[in-house]
Amino acid sequence: MNLGLLLSQHGPAVVRYALSGAGGGFGRTLLAQTLLIDALHPSVLCDVDPEKVHALCLELGYDADDLVICRTADELTRTDARKIAIVPGADLLDPERFDILVEGTGSPAHGYRMARAALTAGRHVAMVSKEVDSVTGVELARVAAAHDVVYTPADGDQPANLLALISWVRTLGLEIVAVGKSGEYDVVLDGDEIRYLDTTVPAGDLPGLMTLGDDIGQTLLKRAETVKSLKLRAAADPCEMSVVTTHGGFVPDVEPLHYPLTRISELADVYSLREDGGILGKPGVVDVFTVLRRPDEASFAGGVFAVVRTGDAGTWKLLEGKGHVVSKDGKYACLYLPYHVMGVETAISLLSAVRLGVGSGVENPRQNAVMAGRARTDLPAGTVLTMGGHHHEIDGVDPVMLAIEDAPDDTAPFYLAAHATLARDVKAGELVTFADLADADAGLVDAWTNGLRA
Known part of the structure; x- marks a missing residue:
């Protein structure tokens, strides 16, 4: 075009x-x-x-x-x-x-x-x-x-870029299994060290885990163990993906998102269904992954992806030969844009x-999922849910994503709770609800409520 x-x-x-x-x-x-x-x-x-x-x-x-x-x-x-x-x-x-x-x-x-x-x-x-x-x-x-x-x-930004990719893929008639983005920063294996932003930790077993092997789930678990000291998750990630659920109709597979530590070439295998060896419990999901690469390999640069089911085996075998990311069994392929340049x-x-008069989203978006918050620790009444930092985290609260039908009716959106004061104690592991908030912004409450009715 x-x-x-x-x-x-x-x-x-x-x-x-x-x-x-x-x-x-x-x-x-x-x-x-x-x-x-x-x-x-x-x-x-x-x-x-x-x-x-x-x-x-x-x-x-x-x-x-x-x-x-x-x-x-x-x-x-x-x-x-x-x-x-x-x-x-x-x-x-x-x-x-x-x-x-x-x-x-x-x-x-x-x-x-x-x-x-x-x-x-x-x-x-x-x-x-x-x-x-x-x-x-x-x-x-x-x-x-x-x-x-x-x-x-x-x-x-990733929501609009991913929605454009989704529109393109759907227009081509391809069935989408998963969509998402990479986190903002990569895990880089450099010799016997792991680098993440300005933090360096020992590589441990990671050098021996740079291929998926036959058991994808086990490999991903072992990779996660090597980087457990690093904070790879940011509230910005599920927030961006919640916007995509509004326009794209996708829902999270698991509420904390999977965040697999994955090489770009592995995306079609990782984001396949469990019965095919991947991590997904169902198709039609949104997720975030962390890029694993070596220093001389290109980054995904916070880009976006769509994993699709392949059609004609001969077509995708030809495309695989041209360097496209196709799963080992040939059932899935990953199409991606490795950038978001603000x-x-x-x-x-x-x-x-x-x-x-045309936007990046659909004409009639709806609230398919909610980005909510679970208390990381016990939070006493009177606590102000302070939002801050580059990624707009809330102190003491972990962001999670739930499909609307799986979320309790009184679940408070994460960024509606931001800056509000707790009216009562919230125990570790509990979702923050509207009843927990003493002074939620009335305009935001009305907007969210009206959106649920749309």
Whole structure:
């Protein structure tokens, strides 16, 4: 498909976007890429630290004369609409100045309110904040439809990239067994050491476990033992996959997700059904794996995959000979995109939404699964479920994923519980419920409840 041709035939010559959370890492990648795309203009940049955003724009090469910090509505009104307005708060996100909002704060409550306000004002929304989407995505899609605008996950992050891959695979008529992504960082076997980010541990038995052998489950268990001291799981992973369940209809196979330590060439064997030697108890699941590789091997780079059932044996034997990942028994194949380059590719979502009225997800998403939280330790009443860190973890709470039909009715979504205070004790191993929360954000509660009814 010629995307350039398709996206240039409709809509405004220049798509104006507003960006919330503009001072973050994603904001940098989108703003840098925008300088290379004549069809995009960053008309409003919102961040609690406008000076930081101003400095970032100058560093990237924006003209100082085009940047105006506006702290009040009056200052914004007096600023030429052709300039780039940098504002400190959501109340200054004037919908008259943009065609689409790119929401990138990562704050469930603030992000939801900004997105809803934009949609009700007749503006499209590209959602980068998976934390917002995991709680309110279904409701925001409903609001968008009611106002004849687009609400979409943003290309460049794994949910939208995986949904695009799923759409492509389904259009080709292939039956999907599993979809998912790799974790953000790889386990690298380097001689007699294992490297993971800036941590190094002894390799132990891992050098002898670099092939799956005949018993895949046992090999994966032994690999997991060699890296048990490393924290390979992050809340961002099930959060991203929960967005995919909303649009793709997939559900988790197990609530903590499998997270197998796996080489890329093994994915078709690992994500086969148990009766065929793999790890899956059922087809149609979503999961996350950790890449295992040597230093001279390419990374999956947080990319996305779909494991499919093969059809004609001769076709897939031919494809296997060309280097495609096919299971040993020839029943499964893995198709994958080994990248997610953040704001570098978000322009596709922005142009598609504004010019074509098309998003990355399905027209009528529904809540097929819930990303919830289980207490890791006993949590006494009065505990504030503080969210923080690069991956937005909640202290003392482990993220889990459950199919909606398997989740108790009062299960609280993980990022709805974030920052709330516990009204009562929660024992280790218990799911956090709505009844456990003394001060859950009312807007998020309403959005989640409305989404369940959709």
